[in-house]
Amino acid sequence: MNRVSLLAMIAAAGILAACQEELTTPVDCPELCPGNSLIVLDTTIEAVFDRDSTFTGYLRATDIPALLVSNALPAGDARSWATFPRRSDSVTVDGLAHALTLDSAAITFHVLALDKTVTGTQLVVHRIAPLVDTNTTFAEIDAQLTPGSEIGSIAVSDTGNARLVLTGDALQNIAVTEADSFRLGIGLRLNAPSPTGIRLASLNFDSRPPTMTLYGKIVIADTSKVRQTLTAVADSANYVITAPAPPGQEHLFLGGKQGSRAILRFIPPAALKDSAIILRATLELTPAGPQLGLAGDPASLEVRGVLADVGAKSPYLSGVNASAQLLAGVSAVQSVDIRNIVATWFVAGAPPSTLMIGITPEGGSFARPEFFSTRSPSGRPRIRITYALPSQPGHP
Amino acid sequence: MRSRLGSILLVAVAAGPLAAQSSQFGVRGLGLPMRPLSVRSIGTGGGFGLFDSESTFNPASIGLVSFTRASFQTLQSWRRSVSPAGVATAQDNRYPGIFVAGPVGGTPLAISLSSSGYTDRNFSIASRDTLVLRGVPVETTDTLRSLGGVSDVRAGIAWRGSTNLQVGLGIHLLTGSNRISSTRRFSDTSYAGAAEQFTVSYLGMGVSAGVVARLGRAVSLAGLVRADDKLHVERDSSRVGTTKLPVTLAGGVRVQFGDQLLVAGGATYRTWSSADEDIVNQGGIGSVSTTEVNVGLEYLRDPRRPNNLPLRLGFYRARLPFPVIRGQNISETGISIGTSKRFVADRAGFDIALGEVWRKGGAGFSERATLLTFGISVRP
Numbered sequence: 058m059n060r061v062s063l064l065a066m067i068a069a070a071g072i073l074a075a076c077q078e079e080l081t082t083p084v085d086c087p088e089l090c091p092g093n094s095l096i097v098l099d100t101t102i103e104a105v106f107d108r109d110s111t112f113t114g115y116l117r118a119t120d121i122p123a124l125l126v127s128n129a130l131p132a133g134d135a136r137s138w139a140t141f142p143r144r145s146d147s148v149t150v151d152g153l154a155h156a157l158t159l160d161s162a163a164i165t166f167h168v169l170a171l172d173k174t175v176t177g178t179q180l181v182v183h184r185i186a187p188l189v190d191t192n193t194t195f196a197e198i199d200a201q202l203t204p205g206s207e208i209g210s211i212a213v214s215d216t217g218n219a220r221l222v223l224t225g226d227a228l229q230n231i232a233v234t235e236a237d238s239f240r241l242g243i244g245l246r247l248n249a250p251s252p253t254g255i256r257l258a259s260l261n262f263d264s265r266p267p268t269m270t271l272y273g274k275i276v277i278a279d280t281s282k283v284r285q286t287l288t289a290v291a292d293s294a295n296y297v298i299t300a301p302a303p304p305g306q307e308h309l310f311l312g313g314k315q316g317s318r319a320i321l322r323f324i325p326p327a328a329l330k331d332s333a334i335i336l337r338a339t340l341e342l343t344p345a346g347p348q349l350g351l352a353g354d355p356a357s358l359e360v361r362g363v364l365a366d367v368g369a370k371s372p373y374l375s376g377v378n379a380s381a382q383l384l385a386g387v388s389a390v391q392s393v394d395i396r397n398i399v400a401t402w403f404v405a406g407a408p409p410s411t412l413m414i415g416i417t418p419e420g421g422s423f424a425r426p427e428f429f430s431t432r433s434p435s436g437r438p439r440i441r442i443t444y445a446l447p448s449q450p451g452h453p
Numbered sequence: 454m455r456s457r458l459g460s461i462l463l464v465a466v467a468a469g470p471l472a473a474q475s476s477q478f479g480v481r482g483l484g485l486p487m488r489p490l491s492v493r494s495i496g497t498g499g500g501f502g503l504f505d506s507e508s509t510f511n512p513a514s515i516g517l518v519s520f521t522r523a524s525f526q527t528l529q530s531w532r533r534s535v536s537p538a539g540v541a542t543a544q545d546n547r548y549p550g551i552f553v554a555g556p557v558g559g560t561p562l563a564i565s566l567s568s569s570g571y572t573d574r575n576f577s578i579a580s581r582d583t584l585v586l587r588g589v590p591v592e593t594t595d596t597l598r599s600l601g602g603v604s605d606v607r608a609g610i611a612w613r614g615s616t617n618l619q620v621g622l623g624i625h626l627l628t629g630s631n632r633i634s635s636t637r638r639f640s641d642t643s644y645a646g647a648a649e650q651f652t653v654s655y656l657g658m659g660v661s662a663g664v665v666a667r668l669g670r671a672v673s674l675a676g677l678v679r680a681d682d683k684l685h686v687e688r689d690s691s692r693v694g695t696t697k698l699p700v701t702l703a704g705g706v707r708v709q710f711g712d713q714l715l716v717a718g719g720a721t722y723r724t725w726s727s728a729d730e731d732i733v734n735q736g737g738i739g740s741v742s743t744t745e746v747n748v749g750l751e752y753l754r755d756p757r758r759p760n761n762l763p764l765r766l767g768f769y770r771a772r773l774p775f776p777v778i779r780g781q782n783i784s785e786t787g788i789s790i791g792t793s794k795r796f797v798a799d800r801a802g803f804d805i806a807l808g809e810v811w812r813k814g815g816a817g818f819s820e821r822a823t824l825l826t827f828g829i830s831v832r833p
Contacts, residue, residue: 090578090580090595090597091481091597091736091737092736094580094582094597094635094637095595095635095637095647095648095649096587097584097593097637099586099587205554298809309774311602318649330560334647334648334649335645336639336644336645336646336647337586337643337644337645354611394643396645441587443586443587445637445647448635448649449634449649449688450597450633450635451597451599451631451633451651451653452735452736452737453481453482453483453696453732453735453737453775
């Protein structure tokens with residue numbers, strides 16, 4: 058009986074130890090390949106002629122994500138401004154208001170991007186009339202940025218906080234008057250040895266808008282509470298820019314302060330709709346020239362599929378998008394892998410084969426890409442599709 | 454009778470597509486042909502296949518069944534495959550057979566219902582290639598996997614004229630499917646992988662007739678004729694075509710030496726070449742007729758208890774029907790050893806067989822496999 062048990066145990070152990078399948082075997086085709094693997098093909102489809110357009114006006118003036126300041130940059134000469142609300146002249150300590158005697162102040166900006174290859178960049182802060190709004194023109198702002206209105210300047214060499222500290226007589230430059238309703242307006246321009254620009258956080262960017270901090274003393278018995286600060290966040294901030302005029306119909310234009318986007322329409326070949334598996338789909342856009350923008354501060358080319366094609370206000374497909382970096386100065390064809398979007402065109406109840414393209418940060422970038430449209434004699438928008446067709450292997 | 458019906462029902466439910474050992478030589482044609490043998494017969498190299506009442510080869514062999522019995526077997530294989538592309542080791546476990554048989558009370562008849570593998574097409578193969586995509590060479594890895602095969606569900610009946618003569622008839626339902634999946638992956642991750650899946654299903658019928666005759670005290674002869682009709686092949690419910698199946702002719706002899714030693718051998722010829730044209734038309738390489746020769750012995754330690762750890766030895770050599778390269782024959786040679794044990798007044802027991810198989814296909818294709826077959830028999 059012991060031998061029987063032993064045999065049974067050996068058999069059971071062998072079976073249990075080896076029940077996992079590991080079957081894959083390397084082979085040489087065609088001998089052991091019963092039929093071809095999936096057939097891989099490549100095709101290019103151009104956007105439908107004259108069905109592409111640029112639409113502008115996706116952003117309200119107050120929606121800008123960044124403040125642009127530049128110094129004769131080809132992508133646009135920009136000035137920024139900010140206004141601070143009426144500030145208190147006292148602080149409340151232990152329930153009592155105490156007059157604050159200023160001894161210094163700081164105006165802080167958050168630098169989002171700059172061209173680090175340009176050295177000696179200075180952000181010059183001017184005092185301007187606080188009666189400024191989004192209708193104020195570049196000329197009106199620029200006219201106020203005179204040597205006489207200069208409050209001070211900040212050397213900018215990296216991203217992060219840029220701080221202008223004022224002490225002594227310089228505090229007079231930020232003193233408020235009743236004529237200005239006790240509000241303070243500042244204008245920003247750039248000084249640099251060569252054309253360049255910087256981007257600063259706007260009121261819409263996280264929690265780092267232009268901020269003014271006042272440092273002073275109060276009269277109080279508790280000496281640990283003598284030094285006090287008052288902080289004021291800008292209540293409005295924006296920028297004005299003189300940029301190249303939008304192109305004509307032969308080009309598609311993206312970006313700009315108001316937000317320009319383009320719509321592209323394609324007709325996928327019927328052969329692909331039937332049974333193709335999309336392996337790769339690449340949108341190829343040909344720049345109309347070297348891309349305008351700020352060196353070292355690439356924008357992102359955003360491509361979205363749409364749920365329904367109703368033109369400029371086509372709703373986007375949720376969660377289906379693609380992007381690629383747009384570098385300033387580049388004139389090579391820009392490619393974006395959009396397989397996840399194109400793949401949606403080949404399923405039941407497929408959305409329209411339409412793309413909306415734009416850039417990020419929209420309204421807050423110097424990037425002004427222009428691409429040839431379908432009306433251009435060459436370089437039309439196109440999608441290069443690599444796909445696989447079933448081969449039904451497994452022949453006997 | 455009730456328990457017999459229950460057993461038969463169990464077989465009918467379990468008679469799905471079963472499969473046995475996988476092999477690189479099961480990629481082409483209908484796969485690797487299976488041998489409808491019990492574990493006892495496997496242990497003797499198939500030499501007792503025509504005589505063994507638990508094998509589903511010869512319907513006449515159930516004629517002497519005196520009790521309802523059921524058996525189930527499982528097969529574990531370890532193999533090493535060599536091809537011009539490289540060497541692979543693999544292991545897998547299959548359940549190649551289930552069998553129920555019993556006498557029809559008050560008559561000289563016995564019936565059986567069984568399911569065994571007809572062909573096995575379980576494989577997974579991988580190959581590499583380089584495609585030029587968008588002007589750039591991109592390496593691809595292709596994997597083709599097939600699961601399934603064709604099963605042979607047999608209903609058999611045998612007439613026991615006497616202890617010296619049994620005649621049997623079997624009706625075979627050939628059914629099964631291959632679930633085939635093909636995937637292609639790219640070394641450049643810019644390209645998404647792709648896959649396709651489909652199912653190839655098979656349906657066919659066959660009949661077999663056999664005889665077992667005992668000549669004198671020591672010698673028994675057996676013969677079998679089996680004719681299978683066309684196998685209808687569908688891919689995802691779309692008709693692909695038909696494959697003409699072979700006629701099988703087999704004969705064997707068993708000799709008893711004293712009380713303890715039995716020696717049996719046989720030969721089987723299958724006209725697989727009749728399927729050649731159909732297989733070629735379906736994109737295959739083709740098929741050739743096959744001959745198989747088996748010989749084995751069983752040494753009984755205790756003639757009164759033949760299943761008390763007998764020693765079984767066997768050898769066989771066969772030609773496989775589906776070449777990898779047209780004109781290159783595939784040979785299979787196997788040796789085996791086995792034994793068995795019954796318990797509880799022979800109401801339950803097991804059989805075990807260990808075999809070593811060598812397959813050679815020419816052009817650098819070869820394979821060696823170790824097969825462990827384990828069977829359980831019960832007599833309700």
